[in-house]
Amino acid sequence: MMSILYVLGGVVLLISTATVCVKQSRKCSVEEAVIEVTMYLVKYIVQPTRWICREVWKALFGNSTLPEEYPTHLGLNGNVLDEVTVEKECTDLIALFKFCRCVSCKVQPSFYAYYFSVILPENISNEDESYKELVQKVAEKNVAEHMRLYGNPGSKDAADLVLTRLFKDHLEVYTARNEAGVQMIAETKKQMRLALIKAQRREEGSVVIEEVWKKPDSNRMVWAYDRDTAYDFQMKLPVESEIDSHCHALITGSSGSGKSVALLFLLGKRLQADPDTCIYVCDFKNSADFRFLAKKNYPYYFAGDDCQCGVMDFYERFNAARQSGETGRRFLLVFDEYPAFISRLQMQDKQEKTKKAGEVLNMVSEILMLGRGIGFGVWIVTQRADASLFSGGSRDNFMVLLALGRLSREQKGMLFSGEELPDRVYQPGEGVILLDGREVEEVKLPWITDMLGWKKQIVCTLREHFGGNAGSAD
Known part of the structure; x- marks a missing residue:
C-alpha cells in the first residue's frame, strides 16, 4: 500500500514541477499550464502506452476481445477538447458557413459527438438536401485527412465513420470510435434515409416502392412495375417480357426524369435474368x-x-456471329446519351472530312434490324428519340419503348403514334411503357434501397462470368 502511495506522490510531484516550469517559461496562467502539461502527457506517454497495450493484447488474445478504435477523435487529446485544433482540422467545414465554431464535444463509448454553432448563408435553407449532402462530404474529407495523419483505420471508409446532422442553428458531427460506432452510424443513416423517402412521398403525393437485389424466379426481364398497383396497394406487380423477344429498348425522358437510375435498375434486372x-x-x-x-x-x-x-467492337462481334450463325451467349449494347455522341461525331466529320457519324448510325441500325435472331440487343438512352438518329427507319425495330416523365406532344407522336396515352403528370421514375404486341401501360421504377450494394452486385456478376476477373476478356 505504501509503495502505491509513494508512486502516486511521485507522479503528483512530477506533474506539479512540470506545471510550475511551464507557467514560468510561457508566462501563462496555472490553468493553461495544467492543460499544456496534460496534453503533453497524453500525446507522449498515455497514447503510446495505450498503443503498446493494444498490440500486446492483440498478440496474446487476438482481435475479437478488444474493440479496435479508429483515429477519428478530431481535436481531442485524451478527453480534453482543443478548439483551436478542431477549427484547424475542420477548416473546409467551417468555411461553408458565415460563422461556425465548435461549442462542445462529448466522448461516448462508441463515438465522438461535436456540436458546432452555425449561421447559414442567406440563400441556403437547413432543409436543403443538396446542402446537407455537401456538408456530409466535407465532413468525410476532414475525417479522412485526420485518419491519414494520425493513423489508418484499415479497410474502413471515411463515409462509414462520420455522420452529420444540420439543424437550424447548429451542426452535429458524429465520428465512430469503433465497430459499434460504425453500426450506430449506419443504422442512423438508414433511418434518416427512410424518413426522407416518407417526407418526399407526402410532399409529392406519390408512393415509393423499394428494390433490393435478389435472385429471380425466372429468366424473364422485368422492365418496371405497374403504377396503379404501386399506388393502390403499395405492391410491386412486374411488367416483364421474354429476353429474346424484346431485346431492343429505347429509353427516353427529359432531364431529371430518372433515366440514369432507371438504367441502373434495368442493368441489374438483366443480369439477374x-x-x-x-x-x-x-x-x-x-x-x-x-x-x-x-x-x-x-x-x-x-x-x-x-x-x-x-460500338465498333460490338459490331465486329455481331458480324462474326452472323457469319458463324452463333446463337449461344447473348450480347447487349447499352448506350447512354446517344444523341450527344452522334452530334460530336458529326462535328468531327465537318472538321476532319470524315464519315464517322454515318458509319456508327449504320452499324447501330443494322444491329437493330438483324440482331434479334442471333441474341444481340441494343438499349439506347436519350432525351429525344429523333428519327434522324436511326437510319433506314430502324427506330421501328425497338420492341420496348420506355418513356419517363413528361413527354412533349411531338415525342408522343413520334414514339406512340396511334396509341392513347394517359393525360397525367408523372413524378421522376414514372412514365409509360409500350412492349411489342401489347398496349401502353403506366409504370413506376423502384427506389433502389442500397445503391452501392446494387452496383457491387452488378460488378460481381460481371466478374463471375469473366472467369473471376473483370479485367480480362471472355
Whole structure:
C-alpha cells in the first residue's frame, strides 16, 4: 500500500514541477499550464502506452476481445477538447458557413459527438438536401485527412465513420470510435434515409416502392412495375417480357426524369435474368452513375470519345456471329446519351472530312434490324428519340419503348403514334411503357434501397462470368 502511495506522490510531484516550469517559461496562467502539461502527457506517454497495450493484447488474445478504435477523435487529446485544433482540422467545414465554431464535444463509448454553432448563408435553407449532402462530404474529407495523419483505420471508409446532422442553428458531427460506432452510424443513416423517402412521398403525393437485389424466379426481364398497383396497394406487380423477344429498348425522358437510375435498375434486372449476358456499356457523358465500372477496370465500359471503339467492337462481334450463325451467349449494347455522341461525331466529320457519324448510325441500325435472331440487343438512352438518329427507319425495330416523365406532344407522336396515352403528370421514375404486341401501360421504377450494394452486385456478376476477373476478356 505504501509503495502505491509513494508512486502516486511521485507522479503528483512530477506533474506539479512540470506545471510550475511551464507557467514560468510561457508566462501563462496555472490553468493553461495544467492543460499544456496534460496534453503533453497524453500525446507522449498515455497514447503510446495505450498503443503498446493494444498490440500486446492483440498478440496474446487476438482481435475479437478488444474493440479496435479508429483515429477519428478530431481535436481531442485524451478527453480534453482543443478548439483551436478542431477549427484547424475542420477548416473546409467551417468555411461553408458565415460563422461556425465548435461549442462542445462529448466522448461516448462508441463515438465522438461535436456540436458546432452555425449561421447559414442567406440563400441556403437547413432543409436543403443538396446542402446537407455537401456538408456530409466535407465532413468525410476532414475525417479522412485526420485518419491519414494520425493513423489508418484499415479497410474502413471515411463515409462509414462520420455522420452529420444540420439543424437550424447548429451542426452535429458524429465520428465512430469503433465497430459499434460504425453500426450506430449506419443504422442512423438508414433511418434518416427512410424518413426522407416518407417526407418526399407526402410532399409529392406519390408512393415509393423499394428494390433490393435478389435472385429471380425466372429468366424473364422485368422492365418496371405497374403504377396503379404501386399506388393502390403499395405492391410491386412486374411488367416483364421474354429476353429474346424484346431485346431492343429505347429509353427516353427529359432531364431529371430518372433515366440514369432507371438504367441502373434495368442493368441489374438483366443480369439477374441472364447473368451470362455480355454487356457493353457506352457512357458518352462519363457520368458518376456508371463510373463504378471504370474503377473495376471492366473491359467493356467505354466513356467519352472511346464510345466509338465500343460500338465498333460490338459490331465486329455481331458480324462474326452472323457469319458463324452463333446463337449461344447473348450480347447487349447499352448506350447512354446517344444523341450527344452522334452530334460530336458529326462535328468531327465537318472538321476532319470524315464519315464517322454515318458509319456508327449504320452499324447501330443494322444491329437493330438483324440482331434479334442471333441474341444481340441494343438499349439506347436519350432525351429525344429523333428519327434522324436511326437510319433506314430502324427506330421501328425497338420492341420496348420506355418513356419517363413528361413527354412533349411531338415525342408522343413520334414514339406512340396511334396509341392513347394517359393525360397525367408523372413524378421522376414514372412514365409509360409500350412492349411489342401489347398496349401502353403506366409504370413506376423502384427506389433502389442500397445503391452501392446494387452496383457491387452488378460488378460481381460481371466478374463471375469473366472467369473471376473483370479485367480480362471472355
